[in-house]
Amino acid sequence: MSRRAFDPLWLVLGLITGGYLLFWLGLLGSAAVHSSPGDLWRALHSREIRYAIGLSLWTCTLTGLLSLLLAVPVGYLLARGRFPGRALLDAALDIPIVLPPMVVGLCLLIFFQTLVGQLIERVIPFTYTIAGVVLAQFVIGAAFAVRTMRGTFEELSARPEDVALTLGCTRTRAIWLVTLPAARRGMVAAASIAWARSLGEFGPILVFAGATRMKTEVLPTSVWLELSVGNLEAAIAVSMVMVVLAIVVLASVRLMGERL
Numbered sequence: 001m002s003r004r005a006f007d008p009l010w011l012v013l014g015l016i017t018g019g020y021l022l023f024w025l026g027l028l029g030s031a032a033v034h035s036s037p038g039d040l041w042r043a044l045h046s047r048e049i050r051y052a053i054g055l056s057l058w059t060c061t062l063t064g065l066l067s068l069l070l071a072v073p074v075g076y077l078l079a080r081g082r083f084p085g086r087a088l089l090d091a092a093l094d095i096p097i098v099l100p101p102m103v104v105g106l107c108l109l110i111f112f113q114t115l116v117g118q119l120i121e122r123v124i125p126f127t128y129t130i131a132g133v134v135l136a137q138f139v140i141g142a143a144f145a146v147r148t149m150r151g152t153f154e155e156l157s158a159r160p161e162d163v164a165l166t167l168g169c170t171r172t173r174a175i176w177l178v179t180l181p182a183a184r185r186g187m188v189a190a191a192s193i194a195w196a197r198s199l200g201e202f203g204p205i206l207v208f209a210g211a212t213r214m215k216t217e218v219l220p221t222s223v224w225l226e227l228s229v230g231n232l233e234a235a236i237a238v239s240m241v242m243v244v245l246a247i248v249v250l251a252s253v254r255l256m257g258e259r260l
Contacts, residue, residue: 068143108204161178
C-alpha cells in the first residue's frame with residue numbers, strides 16, 4: 001500500500017499557527033519577566049489592587065449570569081423563530097460588538113441624562129457607581145453571549161422538542177425539559193465568554209462608571225490608574241492577574257465542556 005503523499009499546505013498552516021502563538025507567548029513572557037517576583041508580590045498587596053480584584057470577580061460573575069439570562073431567550077428566538085425583520089434584529093444585536101467601546105460608554109452616559117434615564121437613576125443609581133460597572137460590562141458581554149447561544153440552538157436538532165409537543169407538552173415546558181438540558185454546554189460557554197469579556201472591559205467602564213479608587217476601580221481601570229502615575233510594576237502585576245484569571249476560565253470551560 002502506497003503512503004499518502006505529504007501535502008506542504010499542512011506545513012505552511014502549522015508554521016502560521018505556531019508563529020502567531022509564539023508571538024503571543026513572547027508578549028506575555030516579556031511582560032512577566034519585566035519586574036521581579038518581589039515587586040509583583042508587593043504590588044498585589046496594595047489595598048487598592050486587592051479591592052479591584054475583588055470587585056472585578058464579583059461584577060464579572062454577576063454580568064455572566066445576567067448575560068446568560070438574556071442570551072437564552074434571545075438566542076432561541078433567533079435560532080428557531082421565523083418572523084419578518086429577523087435579519088434586521090440579528091444585525092441590530094451585533095451593534096455592541098462593532099461599536100468602539102468608548103462610544104458605548106458615552107451612549108450610556110448620555111442616556112442616563114435623559115428624562116427616562118433620570119427616572120431610572122432615582123430607583124437604582126448607575127452613573128459612576130458599581131451598578132454602572134455591571135451595566136457597562138453587561139452591554140458588551142451579553143452581545144457575545146447571545147451569539148454563542150444562537151449558535152448552540154442552531155446546532156441542536158428541533159426534532160426532540162417537536163416530539164415533546166406531540167406528547168402534550170407546551171412549548172415552554174418542552175424547552176425547559178428537552179432543549180435547555182441539551183444546550184447546557186452552550187450555556188456554560190455563553191456565561192464564560194461574557195465573564196471573560198467583562199473582565200477585560202475598559203472603555204465603557206471608564207466613561208460611564210469612572211475609575212474611582214476603592215469605589216468603581218476594577219482590574220482594567222486599575223492598570224490604567226497605575227500607568228498614569230508611572231507605577232509600571234503594579235500595572236504589570238494587575239495585568240498578570242488578568243492573564244491568569246483568563247487562562248483559568250478557559251481551562252475550566254474546556255474541562256466542564258468535556259464532562260457535561
